[in-house]
Amino acid sequence: MVAGLGEIGRPIAGLLRRAVPTMGYDIDARRMRRADRPDGADCSILHVCIPFTPSFADDVRGLARRFSPECVAVHSTVSPNTTRSLQASMRVPVIYSATTGVHRRMTYDLKRYTKFYAIERAAPRREWAARLYARTVRRAGMRPRRMSTPVTLELAKVLCDTSYYGWLINYAQLTNLIAREHGVDYDEMWEYAAPIHRFLGNRPKMFPGYIGGHCVIPNLALVGDRRIAQVKEINDAYLKRIPNARAINRKYEGKIRRSRDS
Numbered sequence: 539m540v541a542g543l544g545e546i547g548r549p550i551a552g553l554l555r556r557a558v559p560t561m562g563y564d565i566d567a568r569r570m571r572r573a574d575r576p577d578g579a580d581c582s583i584l585h586v587c588i589p590f591t592p593s594f595a596d597d598v599r600g601l602a603r604r605f606s607p608e609c610v611a612v613h614s615t616v617s618p619n620t621t622r623s624l625q626a627s628m629r630v631p632v633i634y635s636a637t638t639g640v641h642r643r644m645t646y647d648l649k650r651y652t653k654f655y656a657i658e659r660a661a662p663r664r665e666w667a668a669r670l671y672a673r674t675v676r677r678a679g680m681r682p683r684r685m686s687t688p689v690t691l692e693l694a695k696v697l698c699d700t701s702y703y704g705w706l707i708n709y710a711q712l713t714n715l716i717a718r719e720h721g722v723d724y725d726e727m728w729e730y731a732a733p734i735h736r737f738l739g740n741r742p743k744m745f746p747g748y749i750g751g752h753c754v755i756p757n758l759a760l761v762g763d764r765r766i767a768q769v770k771e772i773n774d775a776y777l778k779r780i781p782n783a784r785a786i787n788r789k790y791e792g793k794i795r796r797s798r799d800s
Contacts, residue, residue: 557674714746
């Protein structure tokens with residue numbers, strides 16, 4: 539059972555259906571297939587793919603009561619220790635499995651990137667649940683890998699993925715501001731780093747646009763740490779200095795498309 543058939547849940551359900559009988563559920567009935575009749579069906583794993591909100595824990599517990607799964611797997615991006623809190627209030631094992639990928643190609647990315655997962659040490663039937671989850675997603679074409687604790691993975695998703703990406707863009711924004719102050723072309727200036735990055739892989743050139751979307755900036759609040767909150771502060775300040783910052787994104791996206799087509 540996949541609960542939440544949005545940008546994450548829909549592709550996960552599509553992959554799972556290739557491997558095991560899978561139904562989908564969404565509060566928006568238009569997203570469900572005619573074949574989906576979730577109530578009353580046997581449910582081994584409840585895959586939770588709903589947005590993280592203040593009522594997230596209550597929503598997950600409500601879904602578990604409704605579908606009576608043997609195991610719950612959370613694929614949403616969540617605050618640290620969310621899995622621990624859920625497990626403390628539930629009788630079935632709860633797995634956390636962060637999702638990596640770009641929405642427009644999520645099915646491809648789910649198969650390309652490692653599908654990390656973790657389970658609390660206090661979870662009932664812990665090893666059974668871990669084996670069941672790994673076997674299920676592997677059959678669906680994903681590549682599971684277990685981490686030591688859910689909080690490690692909860693932090694990794696934010697700090698080592700979306701927030702890290704935000705910091706890199708922040709540096710591009712700052713170097714673009716300095717380049718403009720000196721009348722220097724940003725792209726030409728960054729040509730200096732290209733051969734270094736080619737050999738060492740640690741000088742990536744990012745595009746100096748505005749960080750929009752609903753991942754990088756919103757995810758900062760999940761950790762609630764003043765230090766990474768600076769990503770948003772720098773981003774907001776950049777937009778004030780460069781009013782057309784959003785147009786810069788389109789400029790570089792166009793360059794990427796042209797390079798792919800050539």
